[in-house]
Amino acid sequence: MLTGTTLNKPLDVKITDMKERYTSGVLKYRQMGYWEPDYEPKDTDILAVFRITPQDGVDPIEAAAAVAGESSTATWTVVWTDRLTDSEYYRAKAYRVDPVPGAPGQYFAYIAYDLDLFEEGSIANLTASIIGNVFGFKPLKALRLEDMRISPHYLKTFQGPATGIIVERERMNVYGRPLLGATMKPKLGLSGRNYGRVVYEALKGGLDFTKDDENINSQPFMHWRDRFLYCVDSVNKATAETGEIKGTYLNVTAATMEDMYERAEFARDLGSVIIMIDLVVGYTAIQSMAKWARRNDMILHLHRAGHSTYTRQKNHGVSFRVIAKWMRMAGVDHIHAGTVVGKLEGDPNVIRGIYDTCRETYVPANPQHGIFFDQPWASLKKLMPVASGGIHAGQMHQLLTYLGEDVVLQFGGGTIGHPMGIQAGATANRVALETMVKARNEGRDIWNEGPEILASAARWCQPLRAALDTWKDVTFDYASTDSVDLVSTPTAI
Amino acid sequence: MRITQGQFSFLPELTDAEIQAQIQYALDQGWALAVEYTDDPHPKNYYWSMWGTPMFDLKDAAGVLMEILACRVARPHDYIKVQAFDSNKGFESIRMAFIVQRPDYEPGFELVRSEGPGRIIHYSIRGYANALPSCERYGASR
Numbered sequence: 327m328l329t330g331t332t333l334n335k336p337l338d339v340k341i342t343d344m345k346e347r348y349t350s351g352v353l354k355y356r357q358m359g360y361w362e363p364d365y366e367p368k369d370t371d372i373l374a375v376f377r378i379t380p381q382d383g384v385d386p387i388e389a390a391a392a393v394a395g396e397s398s399t400a401t402w403t404v405v406w407t408d409r410l411t412d413s414e415y416y417r418a419k420a421y422r423v424d425p426v427p428g429a430p431g432q433y434f435a436y437i438a439y440d441l442d443l444f445e446e447g448s449i450a451n452l453t454a455s456i457i458g459n460v461f462g463f464k465p466l467k468a469l470r471l472e473d474m475r476i477s478p479h480y481l482k483t484f485q486g487p488a489t490g491i492i493v494e495r496e497r498m499n500v501y502g503r504p505l506l507g508a509t510m511k512p513k514l515g516l517s518g519r520n521y522g523r524v525v526y527e528a529l530k531g532g533l534d535f536t537k538d539d540e541n542i543n544s545q546p547f548m549h550w551r552d553r554f555l556y557c558v559d560s561v562n563k564a565t566a567e568t569g570e571i572k573g574t575y576l577n578v579t580a581a582t583m584e585d586m587y588e589r590a591e592f593a594r595d596l597g598s599v600i601i602m603i604d605l606v607v608g609y610t611a612i613q614s615m616a617k618w619a620r621r622n623d624m625i626l627h628l629h630r631a632g633h634s635t636y637t638r639q640k641n642h643g644v645s646f647r648v649i650a651k652w653m654r655m656a657g658v659d660h661i662h663a664g665t666v667v668g669k670l671e672g673d674p675n676v677i678r679g680i681y682d683t684c685r686e687t688y689v690p691a692n693p694q695h696g697i698f699f700d701q702p703w704a705s706l707k708k709l710m711p712v713a714s715g716g717i718h719a720g721q722m723h724q725l726l727t728y729l730g731e732d733v734v735l736q737f738g739g740g741t742i743g744h745p746m747g748i749q750a751g752a753t754a755n756r757v758a759l760e761t762m763v764k765a766r767n768e769g770r771d772i773w774n775e776g777p778e779i780l781a782s783a784a785r786w787c788q789p790l791r792a793a794l795d796t797w798k799d800v801t802f803d804y805a806s807t808d809s810v811d812l813v814s815t816p817t818a819i
Numbered sequence: 820m821r822i823t824q825g826q827f828s829f830l831p832e833l834t835d836a837e838i839q840a841q842i843q844y845a846l847d848q849g850w851a852l853a854v855e856y857t858d859d860p861h862p863k864n865y866y867w868s869m870w871g872t873p874m875f876d877l878k879d880a881a882g883v884l885m886e887i888l889a890c891r892v893a894r895p896h897d898y899i900k901v902q903a904f905d906s907n908k909g910f911e912s913i914r915m916a917f918i919v920q921r922p923d924y925e926p927g928f929e930l931v932r933s934e935g936p937g938r939i940i941h942y943s944i945r946g947y948a949n950a951l952p953s954c955e956r957y958g959a960s961r
Contacts, residue, residue: 501902756829769840
C-alpha cells in the first residue's frame with residue numbers, strides 16, 4: 327500500500343487552515359482533502375475501487391484524490407461556496423492506493439462515499455457520480471471501476487429483482503436442474519410466422535424458454551405484435567403437448583418508454599410469463615420496467631447488449647461485476663453473465679465472481695474472483711445468471727461444474743443447428759442436462775467422467791449422439807482480456 | 820404423450836435404486852423429502868395431494884423409498900413425485916422434484932383457443948383425463 331508520506335512534499339498535505347484552504351486559486355486534490363489515508367470507512371458508506379493509470383509524472387495518490395474529488399464534490403479550482411456546506415462530510419475520500427501486481431503504472435484506488443451523496447433507489451444518480459465526468463479526466467490515461475461495496479442501507483432503497491430465482495422456479499415449476507433456453511436464429515429476417523415455428527419446435531423438444539435476440543424489436547420483416555401473437559401460440563401449444571410451463575422472452579425494447587409499456591402490456595394480456603429488455607435502454611428505463619414487472623407478475627430478462635464496449639479492457643471502463651451489481655439493484659430477473667467455455671469473453675475466476683454477485687445473499691471479499699469487498703445483499707432477491715453464446719451439449723459437465731444449478735443455459739446454435747432438426751436439438755440438450763445432474767447427484771465425478779456419461783446416454787438417445795458428433799471438437803480457447811490481477815497464476819480452462 | 824415435468828422426465832424411468840440415490844443426495848444436503856400424488860397433472864396444478872407431510876425427521880433414504888412404494892400401492896394409477904424442501908435462508912423452497920410413477924397411458928392436454936378481438940387468442944389447457952370424475956381417471960375403477 328502506498329501511504330503517501332514518503333512522497334509528500336510539504337505542499338501536498340491536506341491544508342487545515344481554513345483561510346489558506348479557501349484562498350482563490352488552484353490546489354492539489356490531496357491538499358483540498360480528498361486523500362484521507364487514516365479514514366475508516368463507515369458501515370453506511372458506498373465504497374469503490376478504481377484501477378487508475380495516471381499520466382506520466384502524475385503522482386498516483388494525487389490521481390486517486392482527483393478521482394475522489396471529480397466523482398463527488400470537487401471542481402478544478404477552489405470555490406468559496408464550499409464553506410456554505412459541511413464540505414468535509416460530502417467530500418469522497420480516497421483512503422488507500424495499491425500498485426496493481428504485474429501492471430506497472432496502474433494502481434487500485436479505494437474511495438469512500440457518504441450515503442448522503444446519493445438519491446435513494448436511483449442507479450442513474452449513483453452512476454452519474456461514480457462514472458460521471460471523472461472518466462474523461464485528463465490527468466488519467468485510463469480509469470476502470472473494478473468493484474463497489476453498496477451498503478445495506480442504500481441497497482434497501484432499491485426494489486431488487488422483480489421476481490428472483492426462487493419465485494421464478496416456483497412459477498415455472500422447475501427445480502433441481504438449470505433451466506434451458508435458446509435464442510432464435512437467424513437473429514434477423516424471419517417473418518412472425520416462421521419465427522413462431524422455431525419457438526414451438528425448441529419448446530416442444532424440451533427447452534423451458536426461448537428468447538428473442540437483442541436486436542429483434544419491430545423491424546419491417548416482423549413487427550412486434552405479429553411476433554408476440556405467433557410466439558405465444560407456440561408457447562401454449564408446447565405447454566399443452568409436454569405438460570410443462572414454457573416461456574419465450576418477448577423483447578419489448580423500443581424507442582420510448584411509452585412504446586415499451588405498450589408492448590409489455592400486450593405480452594401480459596396474451597399470458598406471457600416473461601419479457602425482455604436490452605441494457606442499451608439505459609438504467610432509468612431498466613428500473614421503470616423492473617417496477618412494471620413486479621406490478622404485473624412478469625419475469626424480466628435483461629440482455630447485456632453493449633456492455634463489452636466498456637467491460638472488456640482491464641485498464642478502462644467498468645467491470646461487469648459492477649454492472650451485475652447495479653442490475654440486481656435495478657431489479658431485473660435474468661442477466662447474461664458469461665459461460666466460461668463459450669464463444670464470448672469469460673475467465674473462470676471472473677465469471678465466478680459475477681455469478682456470486684448475482685446469486686448469493688452474502689458475497690465475501692475474494693481477490694481471486696475479483697471481489698474486493700464483503701457484500702451483504704440485505705434482502706434483495708437473487709438474480710438468475712444466463713449462460714449464452716457458443717455452448718453445446720458436449721460441454722454439459724463443464725457448464726454444470728463451472729456455473730452450478732441456478733442458471734439458464736442457452737443453446738441457440740446448439741439447438742437450432744442440430745442436424746436432425748430443432749426439436750432433436752432441444753431434446754439432446756435436455757437429455758444431456760438431466761443425465762449430468764443425475765450423475766452428479768449419484769456422486770460421480772462429472773468433471774472427469776463427463777464425456778463418458780454423455781456417451782453412455784447417447785447410446786439410447788439418438789439426438790444426443792448426433793449433437794455430440796456434430797460439435798465434438800468445438801471449443802473457444804482464447805486468452806481472456808479481462809482476468810483478475812491479484813493472483814499470480816493465470817487461469818486456464 | 821409423456822408429461823415431462825420434473826427434473827428427470829427425459830431419462831428412462833428411474834429404478835428404485837436410482838430413486839434412492841437421488842433421495843440420499845437430497846438428505847446429504849439437509850433437505851426434507853416429501854411424496855405427492857395426483858390424477859390432475861395440469862402444468863399449473865401446483866398443489867398435488869400430499870402423501871403425509873414432508874418427512875423432516877426421516878434421514879434414511881430407504882425409509883423414504885418405502886413411503887414411495889406405499890403410495891404406489893395406494894395410488895396405482897396416479898402420477899407420483901418426490902420433492903425435496905430446503906428450509907435454509909435464501910432458499911426456503913423446493914430444491915428437487917422428479918416423477919417416480921406415471922400412468923401407463925397418458926392422454927395429455929387439449930389446447931382450447933378462443934378468439935378475441937383483432938387477432939388475440941385466449942388459451943386454456945384442459946387435461947383429457949379430467950373429463951372423468953377424479954376417482955375414474957387413468958383406468959382407476961370405482
